[in-house]
Amino acid sequence: MVNLVDLTTVSEYAGRVEYLCENNRCTLRIKNLTESDSAEYRFRLKTNQPDVRFAASAGVTLSVTDPDLLVKVMETMVHQSNSRAKLQCHSRCLLPHDPSYIWYKNGQNIRGETFTHSVYFDSADSFSCALKGHENFPSPSHCVDGQTCNRVIYNNRSICAFKGSSVDISCMYSNEYVQSKFWFRPERSHQGQNPSQPEDLSEDSQYASRVQILETWRGRSTLRISDLRDSDSAQYLFKFKTPSFEWRSDLPGTTLTVTALQVQVITSTVHQAYTYAELKCRSSCSPAGVSYVWFKNNEKIIKEERPLYKDQFYPGDIISCALQGRENYSSPLLYALKFPVVSVSPSDEIMEGSSVTLTCSSDANPAANYTWYKKDGNQKLHPLTKERQLVFSSIQVSDSGEYNCTAENELGKRTSDMISVDVKYSPKPPSVSASPSAEIEEGSSVTLTCSSDANPAADYTWYKENQTLFQGAEGSYHVTSISSEDSGIYYCKSRNQFGEINSTSLFVDVLYAPKPPSVSVSPSAEIEEGSSVTLTCSSDANPAANYTWYKEDEDSPKASGQIFTITDFRAEHSGSYSCGAKNKIGRQNSTFHQIVVTGAWTSRAAGITTAVVLAVILLSIFLLIRKKKSAKRSSEPGEPHSKQDLNQQLFRSQAYTLSYCRSKTELQSPPEELLYASVQFSKNQSDPLSSNIEDSVVYAEVQFNSAAPRSQMSATEDSTALYSTINKTRTQHESAAHHFY
Template identity: 50%
Template structure:
């Protein structure tokens, strides 16, 4: 006996077998039997199915048929039957009465479809992947492919036994299933999970909390990347040798109490066995109150009266500090640059100075800076002690003093005498005599200059009278 499949009309698949006719029916070996299957159209009753026992043989008048369900003979001798319902396990065949040994091939709905993936093993993005659906069915099943959680009312992914991805992408990951359907029924496969592996996509970095970062606060940097398998992360700081120990090998880089020295640009590397990706830089700008200000004077070295002098105050601060200069608690100025300028410094500006640096996060005072202005002696003042009438034979002190920096040295002279009479602020004359009368002057001198002052002494009627005159 030979069995073959023919295409029938009206959505009918035909299965035939041929046999040697015996007794009353004249047939040749090419004659055959088959079961025709016809299902209702969609606008008719959805469960209506018609099976017809058909033969191309020359049959007797009013032939009688035998129907089998799952190998068991059914009641009735008609050419057509309408089984209801058709269960997935049911199989139907027919035969001509008297020729029960030559039944038609069985027809049956699809068995549970099986799904497979090729190639087997790990699926890497960009590779070619084929999903195959197969099911035992007669008539042969038609196949449809779907992806789980995608509306099946939409266009199916494929209406072929195979679903082909010529270059599979990460977005294709998910669960797939197929349906196998013929005129007797429809079965849905189990899900097959497609896990597409791929290297990290673009890595992104974020900082928490967002907004301004203040020294001493807790700050967390987070690195994230779409990758399969999950990426491992490594953190680095820009311009720090990456061959050294990384800052962190976790998705997060945590500063429990961030410091000003932590300011800078950071980046992370996301990596799995398929590749790695480096993030863009994220800049961390740590705000902080001024550190201890440093103070200096320009030009350095000795400060001479009349010269140009600048006091400089600087402090590490973020944002930049505002500066205020003080002289012994007297406010001088508030200048953004931290400088205080003397165009022509005077001796009166000698003293102790300090500055204050300040921003919205705090303030700090510098240490004291002593400004020592050097200048030539001012006009000396001279005096006689004791004052008033001086009795001949007594002692008298001539005093000379001058404002000078550094301190002045004093020398006493008598007019018309080349040699100095004395050195020091006080010139003492003991046992005063008339010949001591005359014009005396003192000279105050330091390395910045000198200045003179004159004193006149006169003896009258046995008494020494003093008159003081000064000139420069």
């Protein structure tokens, strides 16, 4: 099978071919045709299915030749002073419709664009024509009058020669009175300083010792260039002068193309370990009747002298060819692909946002075609680009991963090792969370977690309201038994060598049962009946507590809410009060707080006190009167007692006790409790002031207990009674008892 090569990839056609395809019709356009373009051309169609191709069995044969122009003299008018001729530019080829022409006189461009041209001439003048756009293919210079005139005819319009070889470029010129002649290159006319003054190649340093001018016979000049180089490819012109004439150089000369042999792959079959291929030793000159020499790994293959060579080629094999006898000018080396090598620039750490270039290199001839791949999460390779370099102008974190490349040419395909691209970057904004994520109760275990995407991995620091709590590579902060004091705002900082960043704030709300409540009373001074009393219950709790008020010895709650107000406080409101604080975590009760009214108790106590005082005064007066009477009697005969003895006897025989007790606590007793005083007198039957007055029982007792419930007071002696008892022994005929309530 013939290996068809895309013309756009062939160096000889670079910039000269164009594909014009539309509506299932495809045209190949080749510009600047040369004789070497003569060949058979075929069309091949590739489908989107692998290995499905269609190619024409027969192609189009192109033969490239010059227009084969000739100048013909149609008629002449000869005069003694001057002559006139009508010329025609004739071609034996089929020319484009209505072409334009260029006319030359003695090698110099003159006006005229039609295929016929009328001119004045001398006998020594010569004329030439060319198609416009094809000036490199003019007709030979033609003498209008006879065969002797001023003209230069080049033996070859173009010559192809191998690098390192020698070439002869020849021309014919005619003039009997030539004074000077030389060969030159138009672009090297005194190194381009004066184009009108071309430089003789024999004096050009680039051709020193490599150029000879040969005159084999008169009117023929040959330029011989030896040891040809690539830079010798150019157009060469001949110029001569006479005493009255100078040959112009508007007409083209001979174009020399220096070429080298090349090894071309005709067919190839790639196997896992080697490639089987058919090679051809070729050049743009395509010389005939020559023998070839093949070299493999710098060793000559004796058996092969044809331009074609078939063999198995392994990675690293080197192949070249040369013309027999010119082995020193062999073709460039052809070698199978070596395994590609991948390089990364810059070679140090890769920072996010920087420019990074991956380069795939494989020593190969023909040059390799490259493809870059990146491995995805499923270990599959995805093609990225078919360039030798993979460029990231601003590399991102997502570009991190494993890459490799393949190199492929006519001799096979090879894959590089994987290379890892690790993009470094400063920490991304951290995310924070608490576990458990639901409500946090006091005493539970809580973990705060901080995580941040960073490369290299970040270190973490936990803060509570700017107070450092924890620092380390782990982003977790543990509290084994959290308390209400741990409530607050937390945040973390993530940091690596490329930067640092703080997280958003995390509020930790610790829930706890109410603390023991405290009760306050307003007003805090003595409470008068009818006034307004406010009880306030306070307890630290999260969530906030709900409050309930209780009165001692009552089953049902008195009120709910943190504040309990009694607008018209009366005696029945006195008692011990407590509050209960409760939320969904738990509850706590306060201690009892005793509250009594002072208005009613004070008035009653004052009345009782007044009654007791009056009783004492009356008793004192009574006793004083009796004392005086007794004194009179004792002064009588038979009564030996003195006044002093009488008084002592009186106070021994008469005793009284007044007991009064009031305290702030008693003043707060309920106003309805009974307060009373009792005074009792007793006399002997005989003289009340006699010496045998019975000793009185004297006692006083006051008791008050506002905290005692009424049920207890009814079962025993009234403990809230304020009373006084005075007993005095009287005579049988005299007794008195007085009670004050």
